[in-house]
Amino acid sequence: MLTDTAATRAGGILTIDLPAIQANYRRLRQELGDVPCAAVLKADGYGLGDTVVGPALRKAGARTFFVALPDEGIRLRRALPDVPIFILGGLFKGAEEEYLHNDLLPVLNSLEEVERWAALARQKGNRLGAAIQTDSGMSRLGMPDSEILALHENQEILSSIELRLIMSHLACADEPAHLQNREQLQSFQRARRLFPEVPASLANSSGIFLGKDYHFELGRPGAALYGVNPTPAQASPMRPVVRLQAKVLQVRSIDAGRSVGYGAAFRAKTKSRIATLALGYADSFLRHLSDRGFAWYQGIRLPLAGRVSMDVAGLDITALPEGSLQPGDLVDILGPDQGVDELAAQAGTIGYEILTSLGRRYHRIYRSV
Numbered sequence: 293m294l295t296d297t298a299a300t301r302a303g304g305i306l307t308i309d310l311p312a313i314q315a316n317y318r319r320l321r322q323e324l325g326d327v328p329c330a331a332v333l334k335a336d337g338y339g340l341g342d343t344v345v346g347p348a349l350r351k352a353g354a355r356t357f358f359v360a361l362p363d364e365g366i367r368l369r370r371a372l373p374d375v376p377i378f379i380l381g382g383l384f385k386g387a388e389e390e391y392l393h394n395d396l397l398p399v400l401n402s403l404e405e406v407e408r409w410a411a412l413a414r415q416k417g418n419r420l421g422a423a424i425q426t427d428s429g430m431s432r433l434g435m436p437d438s439e440i441l442a443l444h445e446n447q448e449i450l451s452s453i454e455l456r457l458i459m460s461h462l463a464c465a466d467e468p469a470h471l472q473n474r475e476q477l478q479s480f481q482r483a484r485r486l487f488p489e490v491p492a493s494l495a496n497s498s499g500i501f502l503g504k505d506y507h508f509e510l511g512r513p514g515a516a517l518y519g520v521n522p523t524p525a526q527a528s529p530m531r532p533v534v535r536l537q538a539k540v541l542q543v544r545s546i547d548a549g550r551s552v553g554y555g556a557a558f559r560a561k562t563k564s565r566i567a568t569l570a571l572g573y574a575d576s577f578l579r580h581l582s583d584r585g586f587a588w589y590q591g592i593r594l595p596l597a598g599r600v601s602m603d604v605a606g607l608d609i610t611a612l613p614e615g616s617l618q619p620g621d622l623v624d625i626l627g628p629d630q631g632v633d634e635l636a637a638q639a640g641t642i643g644y645e646i647l648t649s650l651g652r653r654y655h656r657i658y659r660s661v
């Protein structure tokens with residue numbers, strides 16, 4: 293029985309295990325050997341709450357942080373007053389003073405951004421810190437070789453900027469045999485040779501498991517910290533971090549032939565028992581899981597029945613002994629039997645999307661010991 297009154301009012305209960313995140317951080321540190329390890333906290337700490345997860349990771353030893361947006365950096369700065377925070381999205385136009393004001397370091401992704409940051413530095417009469425990103429093959433963010441070369445030759449600009457990091461991002465790190473990993477490594481090595489004094493960083497979660505060549509001077513994991521498997525071809529080296537429980541609202545018995553949910557998309561083949569769960573697509577419980585996702589109760593796997601609707605979803609509990617599940621009871625959507633990667637596979641997506649779409653209506657519990 294639930295005794296926490298907030299939990300009694302919620303449809304879904306999300307428990308986030310901070311010591312598991314810290315253990316995952318230490319596991320990645322171990323993989324990196326002597327190389328320090330940053331933490332990526334973009335998208336509200338991959339949906340888990342950046343201002344809670346950030347300090348937990350700092351306690352575990354993280355000293356460098358990355359987010360995507362200046363807005364995220366400003367929020368995280370309040371929770372972490374004394375660490376470098378890099379903004380992966382670059383130097384947002386019109387927001388330059390906010391970076392200074394909140395002590396945020398842009399990841400400069402183009403020569404234009406470098407020039408804009410250098411101009412601000414000259415105006416302030418100070419050198420300003422920043423990272424530069426090279427495009428080593430992903431064609432997403434970062435400077436192509438021509439811009440890196442031009443930057444290398446522009447002493448005036450370089451005298452205005454304190455280069456804190458040179459970085460790039462891997463497209464295929466979760467596929468160790470993919471040829472592009474080596475190609476991107478070589479491209480990045482060429483770029484970083486031009487700036488030999490500047491610490492370099494290439495590896496995201498999966499990149500850390502590609503071996504020492506990819507480690508440089510800083511690891512940059514996100515997903516693995518939060519329990520996503522960085523080595524999808526093998527068993528996960530990471531600890532699960534989230535548990536999501538859904539509350540049973542009703543249990544009903546239906547005859548063969550009776551339908552469940554919108555569109556009558558599910559029809560019972562035999563006499564069945566259906567539990568109606570208090571979670572739906574408004575919780576970002578993906579509608580794509582309709583008739584293909586599973587929940588778990590006491591070690592038994594139970595299939596969703598019918599379409600996921602806005603606030604509720606049907607679960608076929610015929611496999612359970614009658615009376616074993618009552619209104620108010622909780623079934624596991626994510627938990628010991630089914631992790632983010634498994635639920636993602638059922639929905640045809642990746643663990644990253646499961647985490648970052650965890651609903652705002654869930655009652656959240658942070659486990660801290």
Ligand SMILES: *Cc1c(COP(=O)(O)O)cnc(C)c1O
Pocket residue numbers: 332334380460461495496497498512513514515516
């Ligand atoms: C998101 C991101 C990371 C972290 O990636 P994971 O796969 O979550 O470890 C690292 N670097 C950059 C540039 C990113 O955008």
